[in-house]
Amino acid sequence: MNNILVxxxxxxxxxxxAGGTMAKYVAMGHNVYKITLTDTEVKSDLMNLDIKTExxxxxxxxxxxxxxxxxxxxxAAKYGNLTYTQETMQALEKVISxxxxxxxxxxxxxxYNTDHLAANQICYTAARHCDNLLMFQSNPYIxxxxxxxxxxxxxxxxxxxxRAALQCYEAAHNRQGNLFETNIERNKIWGYxxxxxxxxxxxxxxxxxxxx
Numbered sequence: 611m612n613n614i615l616v617x618x619x620x621x622x623x624x625x626x627x628a629g630g631t632m633a634k635y636v637a638m639g640h641n642v643y644k645i646t647l648t649d650t651e652v653k654s655d656l657m658n659l660d661i662k663t664e665x666x667x668x669x670x671x672x673x674x675x676x677x678x679x680x681x682x683x684x685x686a687a688k689y690g691n692l693t694y695t696q697e698t699m700q701a702l703e704k705v706i707s708x709x710x711x712x713x714x715x716x717x718x719x720x721x722y723n724t725d726h727l728a729a730n731q732i733c734y735t736a737a738r739h740c741d742n743l744l745m746f747q748s749n750p751y752i753x754x755x756x757x758x759x760x761x762x763x764x765x766x767x768x769x770x771x772x773r774a775a776l777q778c779y780e781a782a783h784n785r786q787g788n789l790f791e792t793n794i795e796r797n798k799i800w801g802y803x804x805x806x807x808x809x810x811x812x813x814x815x816x817x818x819x820x821x822x
Contacts, residue, residue, distance in 0.1 A: 611742060612711055613641045616679070617702070617716040617733050618748065619692055619725035620650045621670040622776065623782045626793050627746030628715050629677060629772035630765025631810050636678035636769070643709060645702070646670060647729050649686040661782050672778035675772040677771055682709070692728040694735075702736035708815050718813060720755040722749070734815070743815035749789065750796060759811025762800060766807035769794060 614635055618624040624644045626634070635805055636642045651663040663686075672682045682705060685698070706714065714737035717726040720772065730745070742796040776790040784790050800809040 611640060611713045613634065613643070613711045614713040614715065615643045615645065615682075615706065615709065615711045615737075617645045617647065617714065617729060619647050619717060619723070619729040620689070620748075621646050621666040622673070622779050623717070623726070623729075623748040623792045624679075624715075624777045625673050625677070625772065625779075626748035626790070627672075627717070628810060628812075629775050630768040630808065631715070631763045631766040632679050632799065633677045633771040633775075634763065634765055641677045641709075642677075643711070644670075644674055644681050645684045645705065646697075647684065647687060647732065648689050648692050648725055650689055652689045659782050661780070665780060666783075669779045669783070673775040676775040676778060687725075690725060692732075694728055694731040697700045699732050699736045702732060703763040706737055706740065711737070712740055712742050713744070715744045715746060715812065718747045718757050720753050720757070721749075722751050722753060723749065739815075741818035744812035744817075746810070746812055746817065748793075749785070750792060757811075757813065759800065759813055761812045761814075761817065762804045762809040764801070764804065764806040764808075765797065765810050766801065769797060769808040772797075 616624040716733035
């Protein structure tokens with residue numbers, strides 16, 4: 611896991627799903643990159659949301675700085691309109707090749723958010739030649755096929771960096787006023803089951819184990 615790419619549909623998805631893992635591998639000297647597939651611009655009176663692309667982009671840059679990850683520019687779809695296309699898949703495939711990515715971390719294959727689902731489909735194909743493929747759940751929706759992680763990363767020493775990265779985002783990103791802390795509390799629960807303070811959980815599509 612020398613060159614890691616974390617891919618989210620929206621600006622805060624990568625930090626929610628893998629922020630502690632990103633910070634940990636940066637600290638270990640690995641290359642950690644982030645891509646966001648939509649412009650994340652949304653206005654909804656029903657959900658009391660008003661998120662602008664430029665603000666979200668700056669929030670994301672600040673979050674990456676807090677973690678130490680490198681952000682890669684990528685053609686963004688409109689919020690709520692991300693779909694699998696050959697053009698988008700091949701553009702992502704080229705990034706993976708250009709940056710010699712061996713590990714891709716992306717959205718779980720079941721979700722209620724259509725952008726998350728499309729992101730999974732795009733990543734699943736574009737990253738098919740990578741050694742390691744891991745899926746995260748950024749928003750703890752109750753879904754038809756439950757998210758049962760089978761790979762865990764101890765992020766006890768990096769949960770404060772994850773929290774700092776999430777705090778870079780405006781309040782509108784923190785759905786119901788507690789999405790960020792709810793996410794971190796789930797990391798605490800997973801940590802308990804893995805005999806550590808905090809852990810991020812992933813579902814493995816595949817893992818290549820090396821002897822050292």
